[in-house]
Amino acid sequence: MPTLNEIEAALEAGDETRLGEICAELHPADAAAAFVALDEAEQERFGHFLDNEALSLIASHLPSPESADLVANLPETDRGEVLGGLPDDIVADIIQESDAAQTEDIVRLLSSEMGEKARRLASYPDDSAAGWMTTAFATLRENMTVREAIAALDAIKENTEVLARIYVVDDYGRILGKVRLRDLTFNKRSVLVRDIMDDERLAIGAMADQEEAVQMMVKYDMLALPVVDDEGVLLGIITHDDALEILEEETTEDLERAAAIGGDRDEEGYLKSPVIAHFRRRAVWVFFLALVAILSGLVIFAYEKLLDDVFILAVYMPMIVATGGNTGAQAATMVIRAMSLGEFTPAAFTRVVWKELRVGLALGALLGLLIAVGSWLVIGNFFVPGGMVDVPDGLSLGKVMLTVGIALTVQVAASTFIGAALPMLARAAKLDPAVVASPAITTVVDVLGLLIYFQLAALILGLGG
Amino acid sequence: MPTLNEIEAALEAGDETRLGEICAELHPADAAAAFVALDEAEQERFGHFLDNEALSLIASHLPSPESADLVANLPETDRGEVLGGLPDDIVADIIQESDAAQTEDIVRLLSSEMGEKARRLASYPDDSAAGWMTTAFATLRENMTVREAIAALDAIKENTEVLARIYVVDDYGRILGKVRLRDLTFNKRSVLVRDIMDDERLAIGAMADQEEAVQMMVKYDMLALPVVDDEGVLLGIITHDDALEILEEETTEDLERAAAIGGDRDEEGYLKSPVIAHFRRRAVWVFFLALVAILSGLVIFAYEKLLDDVFILAVYMPMIVATGGNTGAQAATMVIRAMSLGEFTPAAFTRVVWKELRVGLALGALLGLLIAVGSWLVIGNFFVPGGMVDVPDGLSLGKVMLTVGIALTVQVAASTFIGAALPMLARAAKLDPAVVASPAITTVVDVLGLLIYFQLAALILGLGG
Numbered sequence: 001m002p003t004l005n006e007i008e009a010a011l012e013a014g015d016e017t018r019l020g021e022i023c024a025e026l027h028p029a030d031a032a033a034a035f036v037a038l039d040e041a042e043q044e045r046f047g048h049f050l051d052n053e054a055l056s057l058i059a060s061h062l063p064s065p066e067s068a069d070l071v072a073n074l075p076e077t078d079r080g081e082v083l084g085g086l087p088d089d090i091v092a093d094i095i096q097e098s099d100a101a102q103t104e105d106i107v108r109l110l111s112s113e114m115g116e117k118a119r120r121l122a123s124y125p126d127d128s129a130a131g132w133m134t135t136a137f138a139t140l141r142e143n144m145t146v147r148e149a150i151a152a153l154d155a156i157k158e159n160t161e162v163l164a165r166i167y168v169v170d171d172y173g174r175i176l177g178k179v180r181l182r183d184l185t186f187n188k189r190s191v192l193v194r195d196i197m198d199d200e201r202l203a204i205g206a207m208a209d210q211e212e213a214v215q216m217m218v219k220y221d222m223l224a225l226p227v228v229d230d231e232g233v234l235l236g237i238i239t240h241d242d243a244l245e246i247l248e249e250e251t252t253e254d255l256e257r258a259a260a261i262g263g264d265r266d267e268e269g270y271l272k273s274p275v276i277a278h279f280r281r282r283a284v285w286v287f288f289l290a291l292v293a294i295l296s297g298l299v300i301f302a303y304e305k306l307l308d309d310v311f312i313l314a315v316y317m318p319m320i321v322a323t324g325g326n327t328g329a330q331a332a333t334m335v336i337r338a339m340s341l342g343e344f345t346p347a348a349f350t351r352v353v354w355k356e357l358r359v360g361l362a363l364g365a366l367l368g369l370l371i372a373v374g375s376w377l378v379i380g381n382f383f384v385p386g387g388m389v390d391v392p393d394g395l396s397l398g399k400v401m402l403t404v405g406i407a408l409t410v411q412v413a414a415s416t417f418i419g420a421a422l423p424m425l426a427r428a429a430k431l432d433p434a435v436v437a438s439p440a441i442t443t444v445v446d447v448l449g450l451l452i453y454f455q456l457a458a459l460i461l462g463l464g465g
Numbered sequence: 466m467p468t469l470n471e472i473e474a475a476l477e478a479g480d481e482t483r484l485g486e487i488c489a490e491l492h493p494a495d496a497a498a499a500f501v502a503l504d505e506a507e508q509e510r511f512g513h514f515l516d517n518e519a520l521s522l523i524a525s526h527l528p529s530p531e532s533a534d535l536v537a538n539l540p541e542t543d544r545g546e547v548l549g550g551l552p553d554d555i556v557a558d559i560i561q562e563s564d565a566a567q568t569e570d571i572v573r574l575l576s577s578e579m580g581e582k583a584r585r586l587a588s589y590p591d592d593s594a595a596g597w598m599t600t601a602f603a604t605l606r607e608n609m610t611v612r613e614a615i616a617a618l619d620a621i622k623e624n625t626e627v628l629a630r631i632y633v634v635d636d637y638g639r640i641l642g643k644v645r646l647r648d649l650t651f652n653k654r655s656v657l658v659r660d661i662m663d664d665e666r667l668a669i670g671a672m673a674d675q676e677e678a679v680q681m682m683v684k685y686d687m688l689a690l691p692v693v694d695d696e697g698v699l700l701g702i703i704t705h706d707d708a709l710e711i712l713e714e715e716t717t718e719d720l721e722r723a724a725a726i727g728g729d730r731d732e733e734g735y736l737k738s739p740v741i742a743h744f745r746r747r748a749v750w751v752f753f754l755a756l757v758a759i760l761s762g763l764v765i766f767a768y769e770k771l772l773d774d775v776f777i778l779a780v781y782m783p784m785i786v787a788t789g790g791n792t793g794a795q796a797a798t799m800v801i802r803a804m805s806l807g808e809f810t811p812a813a814f815t816r817v818v819w820k821e822l823r824v825g826l827a828l829g830a831l832l833g834l835l836i837a838v839g840s841w842l843v844i845g846n847f848f849v850p851g852g853m854v855d856v857p858d859g860l861s862l863g864k865v866m867l868t869v870g871i872a873l874t875v876q877v878a879a880s881t882f883i884g885a886a887l888p889m890l891a892r893a894a895k896l897d898p899a900v901v902a903s904p905a906i907t908t909v910v911d912v913l914g915l916l917i918y919f920q921l922a923a924l925i926l927g928l929g930g
Binding site: 027029033150180182184185202214219220221222240243245247251252254255256258259260261270271275278279282285286289290294296297298301307308312315317319326330333334335338341343344351352355362371438439442443446450 | 628650665679682712766776780795800824907915
């Protein structure tokens with residue numbers, strides 16, 4: 001970022017004029033990105049050069065721990081002004097990062113209405129629909145004329161995030177319909193709101209999961225999603241930019257679960273999150289999966305004699321295990337993703353599993369054939385007997401390769417089946433399918449693959465386990 | 466979906482009244498979802514009951530292969546009307562699904578202006594910024610009064626997707642700034658557009674990647690992103706609902722790459738995509754990774770004598786390999802995700818790799834200690850000597866466990882390092898970091914882990930390889 005270097009140089013030189021110029025040109029989002037990249041001392045000096053309005057704009061683009069820090073480090077008079085310039089949902093995020101004393105201080109500095117609003121918003125869980133809403137929405141009544149409606153909106157427009165969607169509510173604040181600003185702008189001033197409103201009443205409950213909220217916004221192409229309480233009273237709206245943020249958060253979570261990373265991502269980001277925090281998020285699954293992997297070792301131990309007799313079996317062991325893991329993870333990823341895109345529910349179990357079984361059989365059979373025939377040709381032609389081809393008397397290389405080919409086919413088909421079935425069963429049991437995502441499935445099919453391989457070898461080669 | 470059953474029942478009974486009732490209540494997105502779930506014969510009958518306006522609404526909510534089918538199966542008179550009721554970007558998507566003759570037919574049925582627009586839109590790559598834009602945006606000139614502006618917008622409002630952002634352009638169609646509809650609605654009619662416009666000129670090039678477009682929209686909280694040509698002329702806009710779709714597509718791609726699935730997801734979805742299509746997307750990586758996994762087998766083969774002598778080493782082999790794979794995949798996922806969230810670039814290589822090395826050492830050392838001491842206690846106390854503890858004369862169980870503990874530490878630290886470093890190097894070399902995502906890293910560290918383990922064992926136990 002060239003801007004960052006310019007800001008640092010101007011800070012270094014104490015060149016207030018230049019800093020002013022740079023900031024005037026910057027979008028608040030870019031100023032916030034530069035701010036995050038500065039060290040603490042530079043951040044403090046940078047803060048001194050900015051007026052409170054600019055600070056509010058920057059704070060509303062920072063990750064919440066950083067905006068909480070920024071606000072906490074301001075002198076009290078500025079703090080009140082900066083907080084006053086923030087939307088209520090950003091203040092609520094700051095309150096969630098603050099301790100009880102800081103929260104009291106924040107609420108005290110705001111107008112009592114705004115303070116209470118923010119405190120109430122902060123009480124909703126982070127990942128609920130209400131946790132993402134702003135109360136800066138506009139409402140109208142159905143018996144207003146367009147003229148009255150425009151006058152009413154004119155009075156509150158500065159405190160309203162989205163005017164493109166305006167909700168028409170009844171005496172209790174329940175949604176009756178919505179109008180778009182264009183419906184008001186281009187209509188006769190004497191028309192009644194009732195006659196131009198659209199009776200769509202799509203809304204989501206306050207405690208619904210954030211993922212459900214974003215799914216609704218995707219499905220219905222919504223610019224803003226109303227959030228309502230149990231009685232249907234409009235509490236706030238989730239706006240289109242929040243929807244993008246939710247989707248990014250959910251993506252991070254899905255990718256992390258698929259890589260055995262637990263907990264939630266640090267809002268401050270990768271670099272600012274300390275080593276111990278990274279350690280904690282990764283250790284649990286790694287330790288658990290390591291213990292399960294010892295089971296694979298015990299299977300190998302159980303077949304010690306077989307391996308002793310036909311050591312060439314050990315050469316193909318990692319390939320069979322790894323391929324089962326890869327195909328199981330592929331199936332799990334496809335099925336979990338399709339379920340989270342709402343393409344099917346566990347009710348489609350038979351159709352999905354049948355499709356995966358065919359894919360798995362095709363993959364396994366073709367791969368088994370290629371590897372078995374390929375190995376048979378290569379080893380048979382290029383290696384001296386008694387060297388790599390350490391096959392005891394009475395056993396042919398062909399029979400060993402037959403074992404490898406069949407084991408691969410069975411293992412890939414079984415892994416694909418398990419990879420598809422476990423996430424669907426988890427979802428049917430109301431669990432997050434991510435708990436049985438790739439790492440868990442890989443570990444399970446590792447153990448299974450060894451059992452399949454050695455047992456088939458014992459059968460086909462006519463040797464005991 | 467209870468609605469689906471109701472629709473099927475009404476179709477079965479030929480109950481036109483009931484079908485009309487159901488459809489009147491349905492949001493077009495829900496009607497489209499129901500339509501997708503019907504079989505072909507039912508879809509055709511359902512189509513007969515709907516008027517062309519409803520068909521246009523439903524078609525604009527269908528995946529593009531399905532809307533192309535729907536349009537292609539209509540009688541020619543209806544086809545023209547339904548196409549005419551679709552936004553230009555949807556028509557462009559349909560053209561992309563059509564062959565040359567069908568495209569000619571579509572262009573012929575539309576007004577010549579609309580037909581050419583759609584054909585031009587269809588010529589942009591699917592995953593470019595221009596591939597997502599609509600030309601249904603509104604522009605104004607800076608010397609217009611608010612009165613003139615409102616009159617101009619009133620004339621085109623039906624063909625405009627987003628009026629919340631209106632662009633002010635110069636003689637050549639280059640962006641000078643933007644106004645919001647509220648700036649017009651609540652201002653005096655005599656004010657000039659020039660005096661109320663905001664001079665923000667954020668825009669993206671037509672051929673930029675869709676991911677870059679959505680990153681801009683996330684960063685700057687944009688409701689719509691202008692798309693411009695090389696001369697800066699405004700060509701179209703990407704709207705907030707497209708941003709959500711792009712983000713979902715990118716998520717799917719990231720999750721699939723992390724599970725060794727190649728190619729692009731079928732727009733028709735998991736269930737409609739045939740087995741052969743699934744097979745193709747999964748086979749390439751699986752076959753390639755299987756071949757690499759044979760390297761692991763060759764490592765085992767190279768240490769045959771060591772394993773023969775101290776077979777208990779084989780018990781811990783899968784655990785060491787799997788743990789390396791898991792920790793490598795964790796590191797790769799964290800680093801790839803942070804890079805795609807724009808948190809750092811490969812320039813931060815040293816900081817990132819140093820952090821991962823510490824995380825890896827901590828994970829490896831603690832896990833190594835736990836497993837080694839735990840195994841030593843369990844095996845030493847509960848197993849008879851000469852049974853599981855098949856340690857040759859002169860070697861103690863303690864030394865074997867020391868090997869396991871050290872190997873785990875080294876393997877986890879090395880895997881974490883590789884998992885972080887490879888994606889950063891790939892990005893620095895302008896490759897997609899996803900090509901070195903989890904599956905490739907797992908396979909690489911599998912081979913490495915076996916080498917580390919056996920070589921350490923040979924050293925510590927004083928045995929030849």
